[in-house]
Amino acid sequence: MNKVGRVIQIDRVxxxxxxxxxxxxxxxKEFADFNGLxxxxxxxxxxxxxxIKRLEQAKYVEVIKTFKxxxxxxxxxxxxxxxKAYENYWHLFDEIRQNIVLGG
Amino acid sequence: MNKVGRVIQIDRVxxxxxxxxxxxxxxxKEFADFNGLxxxxxxxxxxxxxxIKRLEQAKYVEVIKTFKxxxxxxxxxxxxxxxKAYENYWHLFDEIRQNIVLGG
DNA sequence: AAAACTAGGTTTGCCCTACAAACTATTCTC
DNA sequence: GAGAATAGTTTGTAGGGCAAACCTAGTTTT
Structure with a gap:
């Protein structure tokens, strides 16, 4: 493993x-509504x-508008x-935790 | 558990x-030097x-000056x-991960 | 001793972002 | 149409990360 130039590549979103x-x-929970959050x-x-707008722009979250x-x-x-991004985020964090991180 | 007003209290430092x-x-590693990092x-x-200055100000890191x-x-x-702060950070993260978080 | 190099910073300026507060748009009820 | 509620957008501010430039103390080279 090359130690030179390791880069911290955490998903800032x-x-x-x-x-x-x-x-x-x-x-x-699968779903959450505005007032709940x-x-x-x-x-x-x-x-x-x-x-939420930020998460939408990253296409991580979709909006479902209804009437109740x-x-x-x-x-x-x-x-x-x-x-996937969420799972990957945690995966990266596990690596940081074990200090086997980060990029190459 | 009171759901109202949970606060995200992650240590930004x-x-x-x-x-x-x-x-x-x-x-x-216990120790690291400037050029190594x-x-x-x-x-x-x-x-x-x-x-590093930020970490010093938080008293998380101490500086040892020697001559080599x-x-x-x-x-x-x-x-x-x-x-302790580092361990606590990860502890909080485990809770977030399991969604049993955050304050209360 | 002057010049050049090194370690380990501080300062400056730019840009991005979180946040609260104020304002807006849409749809409902009366 | 007036008024209320939801779900936003806009505006203004303060803070923080970053690179580049500058700085200082000591060391080596010539």
């Missing part, structure tokens, strides 16, 4: 704590919306890409 | 990838110095506080 928590939540993580609406009792209801779920 | 890599390296992670001197063949040689090591 996922690495941000709020987004990591959202991804983690979605990974386990809002309450769960004590965020402002704007802040939550912008984090005639009230708009937005639900989120991981895409396949998001699921 | 450690969470930054470069610093996480440095901490990880020190956790395993420089080479290991492909950083500029200024960038590395500023990350009359050439100054700076070595770094984790403090007890740093060691």
């Amino acid at each position: 996922i690495h941000e704590p709020v987004r990591l928590a959202i991804m983690s939540s979605l990974y386990e 809002l309450e769960e993580f004590s965020l402002t609406r704007g802040n939550l919306a912008s984090h 009792d005639r009230i708009p209801h937005t639900t989120y779920a991981l895409t396949n890409k998001g699921r | 450690i969470h930054e990838p470069v610093r996480l890599a440095i901490m990880s390296s020190l956790y395993e 420089l080479e290991e992670f492909s950083l500029t001197r200024g960038n590395l110095a500023s990350h 063949d009359r050439i100054p040689h700076t070595t770094y090591a984790l403090t007890n506080k740093g060691r």
Whole structure:
């Protein structure tokens, strides 16, 4: 293993704590809605919306808009890409933890 | 478990990838020197110095200045506080991973 | 002793991002 | 149409990472 020039290549989209928590939540529960996440993580609406937007742009999360009792209801779920990225993130972290990391 | 107002309380000092890599390296090897880290992670001197400064300010890392063949040689090591913070960081991450997180 | 080199920084300037607060758009109820 | 709720977008600010330039103390070379 070449020690020279190892590069830290962590996925910054996922690495941000709020987004990591959202991804983690979605990974386990399959679905989550806007107000649920809002309450769960004590965020402002704007802040939550912008984090989700970031995850959408990375194609990690898809948005499902429905109506529930005639009230708009937005639900989120991981895409396949998001699921893979999330798994890969943890995989990389295991390697960092064992110090066998990072790139080559 | 109260779901309202869970807070994401990740230690940002450690969470930054470069610093996480440095901490990880020190956790395993006990010691590391400036030029070793420089080479290991492909950083500029200024960038590395500023990350280490950050870790020093948090009292996670201590600096050991010696001379090696009359050439100054700076070595770094984790403090007890740093060691604990590092372990705690991973502990929190395990909880995030299992989604049993975060505060409460 | 002057020049050049080395280790280990500090300073400067740029750019990106998180965040709160304010504002907006859409659809519902009355 | 007025008012309320959801789900955003926009704006402004503060903080942080980064490279490049500069700095300082000591060492070696000439």
